[in-house]
Amino acid sequence: MAIMAWHEACQLDTSLRSLDHFFSLAPEYAQTLIGGLTNRCWKVKTQGGDCFVWRPSTHITKALSISRFHEQQILSLIQDTNIAPKPIYLNEHGLLVEWIEGESLADGLPFESILRTLVKIHNLDITKVPIAPFNFTARVDHYWMVLREDLQLDEYRDLYQQWRSVPSIDNVTHSLCHFDLAGYNMVKHPEGIKVIDWEYACISDPRLDLAMTIGVTGEKPLESVYRYCQLRNIENVDDWVTGVMAWKPRAEVLAMLWYLLAHQLKGHDKYLEEAQTLCYSLTSQSS
Template sequence: MARMSWYEACQLDRSLMSLDHFFSRPPEYALTLTGGLTNRCWKIVASNGDAFVWRPTTPITKAFSISRHQEHQILSAISESKISPLPIFINDQGLLVEWIEGHALTHDLSFDSLLETMVRIHELDTRRIPVAPFNFTARVDHYWMMLREEFKHAPYDEVYQTWRKAPSLADVGVVLCHFDLAGYNMVGTPQGNKVIDWEYAVIGDPRLDLTLSIDVLGEDPIKSVHQYCQVRGIEGVDDWVEGVMAWRPRATMMAMLWYLLAYQLWGDEQYLTQAQNTADTFCS
């Protein structure tokens, strides 16, 4: 994290100037947060010591179909759960949320602990969350349309066309899904684990949310589904196993498109390598 004065930060990121009327006095300082991939966020420390995170709206967030207003609605709706940061302020430039003090769980989070947190999220009341259900095909089609023609060739186009439709599965209901739940988005606090970076959160199939976390952590899918169902007290495990196995290639394809789009936007070769490696998994 690079620490700088408020004036210097505003020169670097003009969206911060939209907070001038929020703070009665200019903040003490700001720090760039480097943990996020999609979001280039700031930690802001006010003159009274209060700390916040500024999550700007940028061409990058728009390219990935991320809405700070939807993120604000979700965080507002689940604020009583104490599992997420409190939303503080929203405008057309971005979203200000509270800073969660604690230690990142990037390297010391057990899968059991992750599942417990995921279940807490999945059992929240979705009736209080005013957002439209997730549309898988619309999301991957958006990623594909954002890509330049140079990427729309084999093997990427074949993988995309094969897996762009959502699977036909037994209905297990929809829940609030984080869609990027892993240790790097969790913070250990004295009050328990808390979850940050809700920009991809949606109302959707919990089996897709589970699939995404299983793949990120490299866990065994069958064993993981049984663990999840045990924690939630679900008896019809077969529908969940079938769902996760059906979502896996589609989630992998979605990740492939995400990496391609990230490479197009940032030009970082690591993203192109990740996209190529992901595409290669279909060939093997």
């Protein structure tokens, strides 16, 4: 992470200049944050010692169907729950949010803690969320359509076509879903665990969110679903197991296409390797 003077940071990322009218005095410094693909986010420290995170809007967020307005709407709705950063300022160039001070939980966080946090998110009241529910097919179709043919997509096409539709399973009540919940997006804070990076959050089937978290953590699906249902006092556990297992390959296809698009946008081989790993896994499961 690089710390630099405000004017230097503005030269490197011109979107920061859109904050000049928000701050009465130029911030003391800006610091690049280590994180995922989506963007270079910045920690901004003011002359008064307050800290924020600047989350820019760029061609990358557009390609990945990320809306900072959508993110701001969700953070505004849940700001009183103290589980997420508070949104501070939104403009066409990005979203400024509260900086969460604390220890990253990227390593060594028990899965029980992740599950409990997921349950807490899924139990939040969403009756006033002014956004449309997540459309799985539209999202995977978008990812597929913006991929270039020179990525040699033949080995991925069959999987995309096989799993692009939602599963035929019994409906459950939709919940607020984070869609990227793992230790790397959780912070140990004096008030309890806080969750960051809500850019993929949507209203959706919580079984898809659970399948995603099980996938990124590498936990055993059956044991994870049973424990989740126990924590939420859900009695029809078998239906939830069926639902999570039906969503599992679709979640993997969504991740596979995300990694392919990440490779296209950034050119990093590690993203292509992740896409290939998921492709091989899905192919072996289908055979």
